Amino acid sequence: MNGCHESDIETFLKSVFDLVLKEGVTEINDRTKPVINFKTPSELKQILDLAIPAKPASHAQLLEYCEQVFKYSVKTGHPRFFNQLYAGLDPYGFAGQVVTDVLNTSIYTYEVAPVFVLMEKYLLDHVCHLIGYKEGDGTFSPGGSYSNMLGMNLARFHKFPQVSKTGMRALPRIVIFVSKHSHYSNKKNASLLGIGSDDVIAVATDNSGRMDCSDLKQKIEEAEIQGATPFLVIATCGTTVLGAFDPLEKIADICEDKKLWLHVDAAWGGGVLFSSKYRQLCKGIHRSDSVAWNPHKMLMAPLQCCVFVTKHSNKLVKCHSIEVPYLFQQDKTLYSSEYDIGSKVIQCGRKVDVLKLWLMMKAHGSTGLETRINKAFLNAQKLTKLVEVTEGFELVCKPECTNVCFWYIPKRLRSLKWSLDDDNFCRKMAQVPPLIKEGMTQSGSLMVGYQPLDGKPSFFRMVVINDKVTTDDMEFVIKEIDRLGSDL
């Protein structure tokens, strides 16, 4: 294969492009095709020929492998894929990704990524502006979890700048406050940072899953009485399961009073900032110290596309920059070292994730992006109404975001008294989603996730994002779940 003629390689790539276009773009909206062609791990291991051979495979063989990958992979761009906080395939984002891929560079210096560095700086400014920061800085990152980690790291450094050099040893016990519905990455990050997951204190939520601010105040005071030092509150705009928006203005008041860093995890809900109708869900976000937002979630940019910003213009530099003579030379003659943006982050080599977002934003314009967000909300509202009026469906709570959470009660359980305090009832209810999930997976008709929460039995979490989804699809979801549950 090393010796393959260049024209053969071009023919091969053209065949791959044709396959990608057909399977990944043209047919992706075909509702008659399955979302997933499910095989168990042992079945799939039999089918796939994973072993690395001594000799090269032929182009024909490689194309067959690609076809297999398509056959057995989940079609996350399918209009009936609702399983995660991402869905759909934006063709312009995809185009930007392919251009990025063939250019194959790292974004740490202007030297090797001039266009992309300027593009990132521009878009991060744009995001800061959308949030309402007067000034700021930021970076693209390899995950919302990673962005949350940056927020935690900056918050700690902000209060205890000595920590970079001398570590946690010289610090008192420091504590973080998050809603009990906040993302689990905050716990894992606290462990990683040497703070310890025990010092991530869970604050109560109200019936809609929003952080309870009187409990926040109380928990802060309790921590102080114990001799711990609060330093950070993480508010969530769009919680993972319910899609709740923590009350940012009130939380910001408390943080200002107690001099705590306010990090907003808007990984999921940050998309509302593009909609003049729904951006008020994030009201107060400009008062935060930092924000994590994933364009690859509600905005439908291709994975990965995650952004971290802070209003503190110098904080990333002060927290992370060290002398690195081999990469960030200070004697470059052709441009200023501020364009070597790798210096202010922890990553060294970093994949370019900005072009796909930029091209997508150019392709739709801000009006198109607003339409996209509004459509997701409209579909979610339609689904909510259907849940409310259809027998056998019970809303968990009224959605703030485009997560629609509901229980499905099969016919034979509908005679039982609805009581979430009744263990027996809850046990029976908890058995339902795994079985319906099994049914939808094997039929390939639909993909929706489920989970328990706060002791409630497992319920479905329908996540609406993809702008190819219609209100007919919302009706299909109800009908299909009912069909799959009809003989339970």
Next chain:
Amino acid sequence: MNGCHESDIETFLKSVFDLVLKEGVTEINDRTKPVINFKTPSELKQILDLAIPAKPASHAQLLEYCEQVFKYSVKTGHPRFFNQLYAGLDPYGFAGQVVTDVLNTSIYTYEVAPVFVLMEKYLLDHVCHLIGYKEGDGTFSPGGSYSNMLGMNLARFHKFPQVSKTGMRALPRIVIFVSKHSHYSNKKNASLLGIGSDDVIAVATDNSGRMDCSDLKQKIEEAEIQGATPFLVIATCGTTVLGAFDPLEKIADICEDKKLWLHVDAAWGGGVLFSSKYRQLCKGIHRSDSVAWNPHKMLMAPLQCCVFVTKHSNKLVKCHSIEVPYLFQQDKTLYSSEYDIGSKVIQCGRKVDVLKLWLMMKAHGSTGLETRINKAFLNAQKLTKLVEVTEGFELVCKPECTNVCFWYIPKRLRSLKWSLDDDNFCRKMAQVPPLIKEGMTQSGSLMVGYQPLDGKPSFFRMVVINDKVTTDDMEFVIKEIDRLGSDL
């Protein structure tokens, strides 16, 4: 744009594919085309139309934007791009990346990434086997820096499992030993982890840049006398600048004796494991506790492609797993939860990086990959000889890897006495690389990096990777640097 007809979108994508093929693949080996068409940041800002508009751009406009991106981006696949520890474009890896992109999923669960999960498990086993681990575990990661961070985190957890919950507070002062030529990510990671960069202790190196083991022993003893607790040694296989391989067998002896975790940063040099001729450079690597290796460096997989493995089969799970009911349900009926590999890492959503590597490995076979590595070494050896015999070129040290480091002495400095102890001489020498770099950047003929090291004046670091590079290119490098330096 939201309302664009699907056939128009397909036409657009086909145009993008054509452009990508032409600019990124067909013409990339054309040595008459520039490696870089350099513009300063202010020039480039004038040229690029970065602003996000209200209204959608036309397909024609979007294609123009893509053309601009190509025009002003660095051609890292060009045979005369030697600037970083990555180079070249593997067309099969690129094909795998495009398939990955259009499938647009996260690899945290078997549920949404069945093929990719099995592929990752398989390849990680393969890597463990190459290293010589009897068993093990691992993950793909978003960077070599990130992989090193995982090694550091596991090492700390291994000795102090309580740290996940209670943080660094309950720990004594813990210290890490690295060679003074080790990658800077180790310092940044120590800061992030709350250990503190002061507690990353730099061990002396020999004249070839390899860790000095008697100094390692001494530094460990000094730390112990001070009451600190050594817990980790990070050895490097292929240092960033010189490409030195730390003596793993001796280091492993010390680590075994002192019960220290041995993490091997083989981000760069790990590629030698694919060559029966050069794998002995990593002799002893099987004795490590963990390894970081970047296939996107020497093996030429598309960025990002980074791997972390550990011989301790349960360590990732024990260190990182927590209960996450919304994502890692324990009541899935269709497969065992061990296939939800996201549970054992810190990342939540994670981009799929395995397909491009797997497809590339299938395309070349292990024999093809061996040929690739051997060719890089052959080219580097040719270049080394040229440096040795050409007037005005002075080798920094004999290379172990495919980094060839040398000074260029312009004619008017050749009469000066060669003395690296002479400040005046060093100052004059240090002025040379930035000017030559400026010249090569503006002519677009070549890209090579430079840096100072250990008080020596800046020298060039030629990194040979791309298998399209020939010995003629090695001669070109010498001639071109000489030409650019002829009137200095």
